[in-house]
Amino acid sequence: MKFRQITLVSQDIFSEGGRELAAPCRRAAACGVLHNPYAGGPPIDDFGALVDLSVEAGNVLSARALEALGPLKPRGYGKAVLVGTSGDLEHGASMIHVRIGLAMRQAAGGGPALIPGNARVGGPGAPIDVIFGGLDDSWDYDAMDTMTVSVADAPRPDEILLIVAFLGGTRPNARIKGASPEQVAEVVRKIRSRDRA
Numbered sequence: 001m002k003f004r005q006i007t008l009v010s011q012d013i014f015s016e017g018g019r020e021l022a023a024p025c026r027r028a029a030a031c032g033v034l035h036n037p038y039a040g041g042p043p044i045d046d047f048g049a050l051v052d053l054s055v056e057a058g059n060v061l062s063a064r065a066l067e068a069l070g071p072l073k074p075r076g077y078g079k080a081v082l083v084g085t086s087g088d089l090e091h092g093a094s095m096i097h098v099r100i101g102l103a104m105r106q107a108a109g110g111g112p113a114l115i116p117g118n119a120r121v122g123g124p125g126a127p128i129d130v131i132f133g134g135l136d137d138s139w140d141y142d143a144m145d146t147m148t149v150s151v152a153d154a155p156r157p158d159e160i161l162l163i164v165a166f167l168g169g170t171r172p173n174a175r176i177k178g179a180s181p182e183q184v185a186e187v188v189r190k191i192r193s194r195d196r197a
Helices: 048-069 089-096 100-108 181-196
Strands: 003-016 019-035 074-083 117-121 128-134 145-149 159-169
Touching: 003 048, 003 145, 019 048, 019 145, 048 089, 048 100, 048 159, 074 089, 074 100, 074 145, 089 117, 089 159, 100 159, 117 128, 128 159, 145 159
Parallel strands: 074 117
Antiparallel strands: 003 019, 019 159, 074 128, 074 159, 128 145
């Protein structure tokens, strides 16, 4: 595996909504630019090579993103991929939805919760939102956050821009309370009961 480049994006947020932050917040993303071996070719159904590439790249990018967090412990994580215009959206989906999460969890020292992922096709400099979810708990509302990432010269048509990101601290000045898993389960139970009737 060869990266054409790795770009690190680190955001320290100091105030939000007119308030200084009560606790530190840092978003760190490692963005790796890789050649897409299937760009411009016929459609494929065996994505094994891209899945393997994602794990190998995920190990490197996870280490870089976590290093950029500095002393902050990761509370949230997210992944995204931008496929160059000669590629297929499914090329990117295979890289973020199958096994890259294993590399991210191993680097972070755990994290059983589902890792949000976002994929799209675009050209150099196109932005993509990386969506964060809680590392240990999908219901951790304070870890639900987003950062927008772009790399000026990537992806080229035959490239893939793979992004691994971690959130240190909480979303800036997080203070909302959401529905509990139990409340959601009850609503779903009622809906399903009604649909069966």
